[in-house]
Amino acid sequence: MKVNYHFHSRVSFDAEYPLAEMCRAAREAGQRHLCVTDHCDLLDEYGKPDDGFDWSRVDEELRQARAMFPDLEIRRGVELGQALLRPESAERVLREPGIDFVLGSMHNTPAGLDYYWTKFTDRRQCLEILEQYLNYLLQLSGTDFFDSLAHLTYPIRYMRFRDGVEVDFHPFDDLILEILRTLAERGKALEVNASGYRQGLGEPLPPAYILRMYREAGGELVTIGTDAHEPGHMADGLDRAAALIGACGFRYITLYEKRNPKPIKLEDVL
Ligand SMILES: [Zn+2]
Numbered sequence: 602m603k604v605n606y607h608f609h610s611r612v613s614f615d616a617e618y619p620l621a622e623m624c625r626a627a628r629e630a631g632q633r634h635l636c637v638t639d640h641c642d643l644l645d646e647y648g649k650p651d652d653g654f655d656w657s658r659v660d661e662e663l664r665q666a667r668a669m670f671p672d673l674e675i676r677r678g679v680e681l682g683q684a685l686l687r688p689e690s691a692e693r694v695l696r697e698p699g700i701d702f703v704l705g706s707m708h709n710t711p712a713g714l715d716y717y718w719t720k721f722t723d724r725r726q727c728l729e730i731l732e733q734y735l736n737y738l739l740q741l742s743g744t745d746f747f748d749s750l751a752h753l754t755y756p757i758r759y760m761r762f763r764d765g766v767e768v769d770f771h772p773f774d775d776l777i778l779e780i781l782r783t784l785a786e787r788g789k790a791l792e793v794n795a796s797g798y799r800q801g802l803g804e805p806l807p808p809a810y811i812l813r814m815y816r817e818a819g820g821e822l823v824t825i826g827t828d829a830h831e832p833g834h835m836a837d838g839l840d841r842a843a844a845l846i847g848a849c850g851f852r853y854i855t856l857y858e859k860r861n862p863k864p865i866k867l868e869d870v871l
């Protein structure tokens with residue numbers, strides 16, 4: 602798969618590699634259409650407001666990477682987290698001219714901490730949090746704070762796969778369908794995040810049944826990315842995720858330029 606529209610450089614709080622090194626690894630893996638999506642979490646991982654995102658740092662990384670690899674197409678994106686909880690800050694970040702692509706993310710529980718920092722102990726607690734998570738995403742789906750909805754089902758990696766609580770998203774299939782319909786109607790994309798394969802989930806985020814629901818709801822725009830935070834992870838799970846996208850009935854992968862979707866035939870980028 603030649604497209605990777607979700608990965609992080611040292612501009613992100615949780616990554617340390619220059620963008621050029623990430624791009625070198627991508628290039629060696631045969632990738633051509635890239636978009637860097639560094640974290641801009643408007644509430645940080647502890648729930649504290651954060652306005653530290655600096656586009657000039659992204660631009661410096663892009664300048665170096667593009668000079669080194671002129672044969673790669675490297676777009677200028679951002680992974681915008683918790684936008685609805687601080688809508689004025691989100692508007693300010695997105696007022697920046699020349700943004701190619703915005704991933705919409707929700708990383709924090711209703712209590713404010715990143716899912717990463719939350720201990721999950723029982724099914725009831727998890728179901729309550731999942732319902733709030735999905736209601737947030739439904740609200741987000743109706744806004745222009747994003748182009749592609751990132752890693753839908755994200756909390757499950759911590760609830761089930763880390764903390765061992767037997768829980769899944771099926772009790773909320775109706776709510777998920779409502780989110781997917783909203784995306785489809787509004788011309789927003791759904792991200793297929795391949796990191797689930799690397800993390801042992803055996804499936805991307807979201808899993809195949811949700812991709813099929815989206816397709817059946819009329820959804821056509823999907824983006825794909827590895828969510829790599831280091832060069833060694835740039836290609837992890839990407840080909841499997843691409844094959845699954847095809848198997849779920851999608852014919853195109855969506856690239857973005859200046860926040861406009863540019864679908865490209867799946868078969869042309871495999
Ligand atoms: Zn994320």
Ligand SMILES: [Zn+2]
Binds near residue numbers: 680
């Ligand atoms: Zn990410």
